[in-house]
Amino acid sequence: MILLKKRTLFCGIIKSLTSDAFLARPFHKTPSCKKCLTPETVNPNLRSIDYAIRGPLFQKTLEIENEILQGSKKPFKNVMRLNIGDAQSLGQPPITFLRQVLVLASYPVLMNNKTFPNDAKLRAKAILDNCEGGSVGSYSDGCGIEMIRKQIASYIEERDKVSSHWRNCILGHGAGDMAKKFLYMLQCDNNGLKPGILNPVPECPFYSATMTELGLKRIDYYLEEDNNWHVNVHELQRAVDEARKTCNPRAIIVINPGNPTSHVLSKETIEEIIKFAYKENLIIIADEVYQDNILKTNCQFVSFKRVMSDLGEPYNTLELISLVSVSKGCFSESGIKGGFAEVVNMDPDVVPMFVKAINAMLYPSVLAQAAVYALVNPPKPGEPSFEQFEHERKSIVDAFKMSATIAEESFNSLDGIFCNPIEGAIFSFPQLRLPQKAIDAAHKRRISPDEYYALELLNETGICVVPGSGFKQLPGKFHIRMTLLPQPHKMHKLMKRYKQFHYKFLRKFSYYN
Amino acid sequence: MILLKKRTLFCGIIKSLTSDAFLARPFHKTPSCKKCLTPETVNPNLRSIDYAIRGPLFQKTLEIENEILQGSKKPFKNVMRLNIGDAQSLGQPPITFLRQVLVLASYPVLMNNKTFPNDAKLRAKAILDNCEGGSVGSYSDGCGIEMIRKQIASYIEERDKVSSHWRNCILGHGAGDMAKKFLYMLQCDNNGLKPGILNPVPECPFYSATMTELGLKRIDYYLEEDNNWHVNVHELQRAVDEARKTCNPRAIIVINPGNPTSHVLSKETIEEIIKFAYKENLIIIADEVYQDNILKTNCQFVSFKRVMSDLGEPYNTLELISLVSVSKGCFSESGIKGGFAEVVNMDPDVVPMFVKAINAMLYPSVLAQAAVYALVNPPKPGEPSFEQFEHERKSIVDAFKMSATIAEESFNSLDGIFCNPIEGAIFSFPQLRLPQKAIDAAHKRRISPDEYYALELLNETGICVVPGSGFKQLPGKFHIRMTLLPQPHKMHKLMKRYKQFHYKFLRKFSYYN
The missing domain is CATH 3.90.1150.10 (Aspartate Aminotransferase, domain 1)
Incomplete structure (x- = not known):
């Protein structure tokens, strides 16, 4: 970096070698400004945030x-970073088909390149046909591109054998973004009580950090380690009963398959959770991002929506948000930040507010949406990429x-x-x-x-x-x-x-x- | 979409044909759940949001x-959407070099393709060398990839002839994301007074929507239309004096060049704003995303940082955040959501909080970061892409x-x-x-x-x-x-x-x- 004598004013002393522990510090001693943003005047939610x-x-x-x-x-050659669920950083190769769709959409000149298979070209063309001006460089609707939302709905229907409407499927800057946007909707005091969210413990740090960031009250419920980390409804009851004294419980987060606990919920357990949520008037936030990471043959992923549908009335009218991500499963494209939520049974009078708010917020990148499209519309039998995929x-x-x-x-x-x-x-x-x-x-x-x-x-x-x-x-x-x-x-x-x-x-x- | 008789439960009636005006509504009349999220219990900030x-x-x-x-x-063939600043939707072609860097990083097989120029390959290689596992599919640091941050610092130094430190340069999910993260930091009441932010009017809808979303108080200051929309310090003084009765003014947003007003601030006006901010102890949020969109030969973009540096002490110690984006300028890649902020003179005790908070928040996609890298490291004279670029x-x-x-x-x-x-x-x-x-x-x-x-x-x-x-x-x-x-x-x-x-x-x- 250039160091011009008279203008080193903004350059800083690095106090620590560890990445990002400190930004550059100014050299000045006097007469520097009184800082406007001090540890005492930072957003109090962020003061205590930890990850x-x-x-x-x-x-x-x-x-x-x-x-x-x-x-x-x-005593070792290099550090093995097993702290983060980051498959590609540890050598897992990307799925070729997804990357091909991505680059064909980004650089349509390659449509003439014969080394790219036709099914990837068709996906990229479908994306471009649905971008304004036929370019991934143009704006997207806040909720995502309609064609991709429709494909998501088909994908969910195929998975659950339950109908899904594309207007309920909303793309985000990763699944976490959708969870955050939804949690932010819940930020409303009731008779002086803060909103509370039931949070499984051992917890997923993303949710605890996000709830701290948004000033939501965490209501911890403990997973039963002796029972392979499954959810016990008595424990949910204990947690919510205690919480009602100090906050207003509004939603329950369930992570299935579990993070960090790696359990897969049975249909019966999901039924119990749904009945509990109904009884306590809670929204279900189903983090189902690991739905394609099933490891034992005796386990099967069943979505909350599917179980709600099977249970029938009144349980199928519960408010539910379910999350899916391209960062997990066989794609593991954490760097691309593609994900979506299906939101069902939202109050019809809340829907326009939600959509208006999402339209005013930051929309997901079109490339992330393209990656989601490859996830929900993978090569089919008979298509040229199918075998390789x-x-x-x-x-x-x-x-x-x-x-x-x-x-x-x-x-x-x-x-x-x-x-x-x-x-x-x-x-x-x-x-x-x-x-x-x-x-x-x-x-x-x-x-x-x-x-x-x-x-x-x-x-x-x-x-x-x-x-x-x-x-x-x-x-x-x-x-x-x-x-x-x-x-x-x-x-x-x-x-x-x-x-x-x-x-x-x-x-x-x-x-x- | 599949419609299975027994399971149409989540499918909805579409009340309006307009996109996203309504999500799907449930059919149920009875005995449906009491909704947890109602118009009365939505986050009150989001109730009134508008865009x-x-x-x-x-x-x-x-x-x-x-x-x-x-x-x-x-009476016309099609609608011309001139409501959004979305260049590529109206036929502006993407810059080839940026797209090449993007696809080479996404699909390194193309490194052997001779139709791609070497400088684009070098940029892509630099990006991959700095991704964990050599893949854009792996996680990124919350603040962005260090190598790209260093290149941003060089780019700023080149622009301003003022030194810049890479730790002050933070990548976001677009520039708006960085503005939002920073504004959220300011969300702290003081003696019962809400934080207030000076906001130019005619306003940029992104800022007004974001301040509504975050519950920050907008302090409007009017730009002088009769004086080509320039900023008048007397008007700033009026606005801040009035505001102090009802809120705690903490920052001033200045958009230069202006949106929607298309003015370019002179060095003298920027000096006045800086002196005003110093006097009133305000942080400057300089939205400089249109810095490359200068249209008149008698106008020149000068950054706030450059003017602060020229003014010398004490003005060069003011807290400043400056925003840059790949969505504007000749790149106009709105769909890719790449952008960054330079944050200078932050209180050294706030810095670790800020970094910790950013690390716990959602990081920008690596592809968006790659696009930023192409922006801050464009082809140089002598490089194969230079002429075309x-x-x-x-x-x-x-x-x-x-x-x-x-x-x-x-x-x-x-x-x-x-x-x-x-x-x-x-x-x-x-x-x-x-x-x-x-x-x-x-x-x-x-x-x-x-x-x-x-x-x-x-x-x-x-x-x-x-x-x-x-x-x-x-x-x-x-x-x-x-x-x-x-x-x-x-x-x-x-x-x-x-x-x-x-x-x-x-x-x-x-x-x-």
């Missing part, structure tokens, strides 16, 4: 990576299942670790039974015992995981969350390294030492 | 387009200047219309002097006179513009906003059609009729 996935442990990871770059010697999809799914099995079996073969069956999604969340000496050592350092364990794991093996305390857990219980995304051969090596570390850790803090 | 650009007039446009599709005869850029700029001239001259040649010199940005905002009879006719219909005028214009010519009342204006003043984006030959024809309509309208409501 465990990129928390202190991740900062330490960046530090170590930097040290390795500087030539410092470590199926092959790629199957390879990804098979590798993933294998990695999950390796992780689950390895964890369960170790003393002091218990891992529930990994039924779906992309994480393992084993419980650690830590020696009292290790717990004491952590407390001495004023960090949680699983954070201490995870830090030691990072320092000794380069494996970066998230401590269970980042997701909340029952007092005295300790976990780590590790993604299942490394390819099987890597997962195998990694679990070997992990095993060595674990026993070393146990020995270090053994009662007999 | 003139896609307001009633736009809905009417969609209706007419639909009627044309159904075969209904109109310069040719495309110049064609766009020249056509645009010509269209602006045609519009300005045509408006000013008509009775009852006055149009200020169009100095920059992409809109014309002429004032209409409407006959009293037309004003009365509008009031009878309970709409504003310029809305009435715009509706008649739409019905008779198919030209869709936004009435000035959608941007607020002084009482008794009437305007329309029309984009300058049609190609010159189209603009020429269009202004002819417009002229005929205008005189017909004047005759219809003439005093002598």
